[in-house]
Amino acid sequence: MSLDLHIILFLLLRMAIAAAFVVSASVITERAGPVIGALVATLPVSAGPSYVFLAIDHDASFIAQGALASLPVNAATIFMGLVYVVLAQRQSFAVSVASAVGVWIVLASIIRLFDWTLAAGLAVNAVAFGICIPLLAKYRHVKMPLVTRRWYDIPFRAALVATLVAIVVSTSGWVGPRVSGLIALYPIVFTSMMIILHPRIGGPPTAAVLANSAWGLLGFGMAIAVMHVAVVQLGSAAGLMLALCTCVTWNLTLWWRGRRAMNRVRKEP
Template identity: 45%
Template sequence: MGDAAFWAALLAKMLASAGIVVLASLAVERTGPLVGAMIATLPVSAGPAYLFLALDHDAAFLRDSAVASLPAIAATALFIAAYAALARRHGVALALAAALAVWLVSALVLTRLGLGLAGGGAAAVLVILACIALCRSLRVTGPLPSRRGRRRDILIRAGIVMSVVVAVVLAGRLAGPGAAGILAFAPVVMVSLAVILHPRLGGAATATVLILSLPGLLGFVAALLALALTVERLGPALALSLALLINVGWNGGILLAGRPRPRA
């Protein structure tokens, strides 16, 4: 932990991850809500975190981290549902604080259940589907409002994601794969979007973007299951590539299914 090379590598990881998330969140603001939601559910935060874990640990560690990440995915769906329910009538601070409390408690509870790979995957899918059904009435129809951003918004996003990268890397070294897996799927992008968009677009519009991202979480579940099942057989490089392909393909399918069809 005291090695200068470790801290230099950690700084490089922080800057690289921050750049990825900042670019993704900027793209969200310049697209429609569905496209933005699918960008938000790409592994722009978890992907770099898992890449850095693969550089520091073996395949068994990655498998255990993938299993530990499944409760975090289910907790993220509950985070979105809690934020969407509160954001329409309350400010960003209260809505986010309550939603993050829901995420933390639910992630810890689901982790303590020790459901394993199959049970954790099934529980995550059921929670996500339930949140999709519950949040359907909270969505706003029509185009979202558009306003110019501020330069400090970029610094806020970069600061959030760099903090999570530090937490994931240190957790992997100090606390093992369980903590690293949970923190790798902390709702970094969701929090960044809420912090930036809520004051500018309003709680209802921001909640709509997050609600539309719920189906994308199912792609995360599929990617984690694939990673856990293949990383010890194929190796980290191929297994992570397969997980990324599954995630991107799932979101691309959602975009194609949601594309407006021309009238006859």
């Protein structure tokens, strides 16, 4: 397969997968609420295909080092979510999204200045989530407004997400390797959810989705750590599969615990 064809297929795959998951998450959010939507949104939609293609072209050691770079950036993503959630309560769509993206860029740029170990990456995530999860808790429970769906909604959302993915991926070709690595880890799904849901259902309900995503994003960080260790010990294919299983199992556990808690509340007199 030629390099150009490889790049085109990679771009189209990321566009299709991201669009499918983000559109599904937005529809689920409108129908089932922010909790379920958040669980779908925190699956490895964007990072997963990226690592699969990297594994095709590189050895396990390269993938392990890439995971180390991704782990602290996960901490930047939760701070991005916190900034958006707080601002979206009162500020406009443009201010909320631009501020959140700006914070992520600044934090991720700082993170990339250092060489990270697994212990340091886990420590940064522990501190970030220890700060953000309690602060996000009060924004998690918001009633979803009733929305009338128009015939062009789903095609428009899919095109919007696919366009965003195309811009992010293609931009990396001319900005240099350092910024390119930064762009590869950009949280496309979070940004897409903001762009799709905020104008449609408002700031607080959209913020509730991201607030509920905190625990799922914590599981994504654990999956990255699992991948770093597993690819060296078991090879790239097994390591990637274990990371995916970690992420899916974590989200299913969150869903199960949420259902149990809801059932207990309903049974109380």
